[in-house]
């Protein structure tokens with residue numbers, strides 16, 4: 001019978017020196033968050049925490065206070081801001097922007 005505390009954990013198997021395999025349980029921790037465009041790891045975002053644990057954090061502990069922080073990495077964020085500026089200046093059209101970035105560029109409000 002599996003222990004009640006192990007029921008929510010992931011079951012894994014490891015072969016012992018004796019040749020027999022033994023099962024053990026590990027808590028399935030969350031993965032790191034990734035950029036929506038280039039899939040690189042996001043910084044300043046909590047990882048390997050449960051949703052209830054993240055909920056208890058303050059706003060600034062959940063994500064950086066920047067444009068599309070928690071969604072895009074800093075490199076993609078810079079590209080989006082540049083494209084938005086070019087469109088507002090009239091040097092580029094929205095149809096010429098890369099399809100991946102278009103959704104984000106449309107949402108940027110240039111003052």
Ligand SMILES: [Zn+2]
Pocket residue numbers: 035036037038039040072073074075076077
């Ligand atoms: Zn990115």
